Amino acid sequence: MAGFSIRPCGDFRTTYRQDTRIFDTTYIRNAAILGIFAVAMIPFVLDGYYVNLFIQISYFAIAALGLNILVGFTGQISLGHAAFFGFGAFASAWINNTTGIPVLLSIPLAGLMTAAVGMLFGLPAARIKGLYLAIATLAAQFILEDFFARAEWFTGGSYGAAANPVNVFGYEVLDDFSFFYVCLFFLVVMYLLGTNLMRTRDGRAFVAVRDHYLSAEIMGINLTKYRLMSFAISSFYAGVGGAMYGHYLGFVSAEGFTILLSIQFLGMIIIGGLGSVKGTLMGTVFMVLLPEVMETGVSALSVFEWANSTAVTDGLAYIKEMAIGLAIILFLIFEPDGLAHRWQQIRAYWKLYPFSY
């Protein structure tokens, strides 16, 4: 957790306002702004493959941040995030196709619709918690998957739904190059909103519910309200991420939103660090790049005789899946606080070198 930060000498906080700034120090703020500009340069410097990877990272990262708000900040476990992600994709396509509302507006609307569904399935959270809630959300995953396959008016059933490309003030965003900036815009906005949420009363209430729900209740926090709110916000993020996914692919099929994707979302926030906004982004990058790295690794190994057999090349899909499972297990055993914690340690090492005590 981001409990401590390394601050330059003489930089004291004298007001509460300073203590709750989004960015700890001016340096970090400037670095973040520079970072955004650097990322915005990607399409000019790197080729389409990396642009595509970034787009994937951005919609998954938005959905994963939602899950982190629910799991990492509020302590409610959800195994059905992919279903909400999918619901957002279908909802946005549906809103856009039936009412003609422009896509850029239908994305947040889909988020709101998903939030309503998320609250519906979050209702058991009013009574149960921990493991029981995890199992209830598992049921939500299967029920929603079944709904996608069945509700032809909404999802197109087994044929899937067509989603129009994003339209910004009459300009159709058709290629990756322009969609990249739409993604960057949503990513920055959603992450700023997420960080800001944690500075408000509601955000602190979430953390209180996570840390000790009885004490939180005694201090006057309405548990039911905040648990439901957390589900709603989490589903909103999932819906927005899903909607972007749908409009990017141009086509939403009911098969893509399985429990495996839910687990991948959980993997992202665990690898990144539960309860860390920055970590969510790192975890998503890790999770999206992992299969790519595996693929490169396998093809690099194929110069050897033993690794060039059909067993290895045909099993690539399985190797990727195994890598996901293994990454989750290894992180939980060796680095339960995730990449965010590791990053903090690396920073501390450089900052304090050579006197790290």
Add this chain to the structure above:
Amino acid sequence: MARANGLGRHYRDGNMNFELLFQLLLNGLIVGTLYGVVAMCFVLIYKSTQIVNFAQGEFLLIGAWVCYAFLVEMHMPFWLGFLFTLLFMMAFGIVLQMVVLRPMIGEPIISVIMVTIGLSIFFQAATKWIFGATTATYPQVFETRSVNLLGMQIETAYIMSFVISLFIMAGFYWFFKYSKLGLAMRATAFDQQVAQSLGISVKTVFAMSWAISALVSGVAGIVIGMVNGVSSALSVIGIKVFPAVILGGLDSIIGAIVGGVIIGLLENTAEFVDGQYLHWGNLFSIAPFYVLIIILCIKPYGLFGTKDIERI
């Protein structure tokens, strides 16, 4: 949609609906006892180690595939292959507990859940990679394929699975009532510190509960594999276990059996209603989850589970 829930069906296109219903209920009972056995293994792990095992279905998968490898690829006689599979599953359970789950003691519940989910993904992909994604069938074990019982054709394998399930349940009863290890497990489940101070090795108990759970799940996997063939669809049973254990109560072995049978019957009743009146297509596979949500909303601790009472 492909059937994913277990035993294939053999009912005639009778004009008598009652006959169909009866056949389905019988199927439900047989599938349900198998659910009950797997749910029992799940509860065993939860009760003694407080770990929710999302990889229970993969135990079935691994047991079935390993036995298949012994029988078909190494050409062992059935009893020998079966015995080796049991030994393998036992070792597998112990190693898994020692290497992966022991470091998780004392971690928050989300970590524990995620570790078993990670294991589940890993083993599912690994078995697909090693053994292929297609369904494989065991060599024929029985000479007669079906027997006539009360005017109904029932496959011998079904009867065998039912008998084995009952046998396992009786074995569990004996184990927890009379054997020393079983008593040690119950003591550990009741209070770890007290058990430890009485000289029970909690480490051994943890390892043994995983071993037994893996072993019995492996047997269940072999039984289902004999009836239906072995494929990754077996691991779906690991998910079906959740409605059963929640219905029965998460820490009750009796509840697991009752819950399993109820879910088995419910699935088949749902199929009957669906097939005869509603024609929705896959009500049977989704109905248990609706029940699960309803149970969690009205009676979260199930029929036989103990209520959690928290001290402030």
